[in-house]
Amino acid sequence: MHVVRPKDPVVGRVVASQPCLNGRSASFVRHVAIDVSGTDLAGSFRVGQAFGVIPPGEDHRGKPHSVRLYSLACPSHGEDGEGNVLSTTVKRVIDEYTPQEHDEEQDAHHLFVGVCSNYLCDLKIGDEVLVSGPAGKRFLLPADPSRHDYLFISTGTGIAPYYGMIRELLQGPEGTCSSRIELVAGAPYTTDLIYDDVFQELAAAHDNFTYHPVVSRSDIRREYVDRYIERNLDDSFRDFLEDPRTLIYMCGLEGMESGLYRVLARHGLSDGYMDVREPLTLEGHESWETADMKRNVKAGPRCLVEVY
Ligand SMILES: Cc1cc2nc3c(=O)[nH]c(=O)nc-3n(C[C@H](O)[C@H](O)[C@H](O)COP(=O)(O)OP(=O)(O)OC[C@H]3O[C@@H](n4cnc5c(N)ncnc54)[C@H](O)[C@@H]3O)c2cc1C
Structure with missing residues (x-):
């Protein structure tokens, strides 16, 4: 676990991004594959674990956005069979805003767009992305x-x-x-x-x-x-x-x-x-x-x- 820490992430490159729903849905879900070859993440993850994505920019407090975790959707040997390409299944978080705190304007109902899920879904093939991980030690396949x-x-x-x-x-x-x-x-x-x-x-x-x-x-x-x-x-x-x-x-x-x-x-x-x-x-x-x-x-x- 935590071969690559979120505070010191490595650079991956998007190599695939495809919708993974058939027909018309109100949701948008993408299979996103990221090449991490040459980094410490390569070959160091197991199916069932998650990896971190660090979106660019700052949150409403002016702090760098925090890491978000995404489950690996690839086998332990990666999408490429060599452990160099990891993937996930990411759903865009899009909703009408619901006030979360009592001191917020209670009738606010503007469009709410999740930071990292939409960033990840917007990435195009060839784009760079900061990644960390792997995370998780129990949700794994057994040794045999x-x-x-x-x-x-x-x-x-x-x-x-x-x-x-x-x-x-x-x-x-x-x-x-x-x-x-x-x-x-x-x-x-x-x-x-x-x-x-x-x-x-x-x-x-x-x-x-x-x-x-x-x-x-x-x-x-x-x-x-x-x-x-x-x-x-x-x-x-x-x-x-x-x-x-x-x-x-x-x-x-x-x-x-x-x-x-x-x-x-x-x-x-x-x-x-x-x-x-x-x-x-x-x-x-x-x-x-x-x-x-x-x-x-x-x-x-x-x-x-x-x-x-
Ligand atoms: C172990 C683990 C594995 C995960 N695996 C996956 C995965 O495989 N695929 C996947 O898509 N996600 C996965 N997630 C969730 C993922 O980490 C993110 O939480 C998710 O993508 C949303 O992040 P975001 O930055 O887009 O949204 P954010 O910008 O972080 O917004 C979401 C937050 O905003 C608040 N919020 C939500 N809706 C509203 C609303 N309508 N109005 C006001 N506030 C609202 C909630 O507090 C919510 O926590 C996983 C999480 C964990 C912990």
Whole structure:
């Protein structure tokens, strides 16, 4: 971790920038690849980690903008197979301004444009960018990936690490890993499913990989990832979750864990995936409040979580 510190970043060069949504969406998400060859970052990252981007300019206090973290979307050997090109999946933060403090003008509603996500998405091929990292030491693939099976769950850009991990498992330098891989990818609408075509193709080509796109705001079926897993428990997920080989990974919006922990508790599947601390008890799961869960229900050794 932290081979390159944000205070002393290295210069990378953008080598690819492509939209990664199909069809018309209200969101803008790009796959951005950055060449870091010749820097200390080259070859020093692992899929599941994040890297830092330092946007130019100053914040509203006149201080240089702080580093923002982005999950690696490439395998550990990079997009180029040599560990020289890292990538991420970046969503432009664009919204109507909502006052954040009491002393702000409360009816302010101008356009709010996130600093770093838009900077990164605006960069063109050949542009330089200051990068740091890598960051993160737990949300990683195991040392011997073939000894486990994987339930990968994402919301939004939380798909980024799985884009790297699944390519590493299925197409890595070691050949195809035969582990069972289930990807449950949540998005508001089908047009917001990120890398959808690539995952469809990988699922068609590999019997051990199943792709489950789940949309939460469709008119046809509205569902969140946890509810989808619960609905399909007896058809596909129960045996899988009971198998001691299985690891659960969750990545995306803060708050996504509580829904899954509730499902696991409700169906007697919590073993190894979650630790329930006092004053909460597993038996009392029906009355858990989400705020209490944040403090007292933690990921167990078979559950890896990266939320932001
Ligand atoms: C470990 C980790 C991995 C991450 N991976 C990814 C990734 O793979 N892809 C990705 O896109 N992002 C990722 N992020 C998030 C990323 O770091 C940035 O937070 C995100 O891109 C927004 O940064 P920004 O500079 O564009 O927005 P900022 O300029 O920092 O604005 C966002 C901040 O402004 C405030 N805000 C938000 N909306 C409004 C509003 N409507 N009105 C007023 N204030 C508002 C909030 O406080 C918010 O924190 C990750 C974060 C972490 C911690």
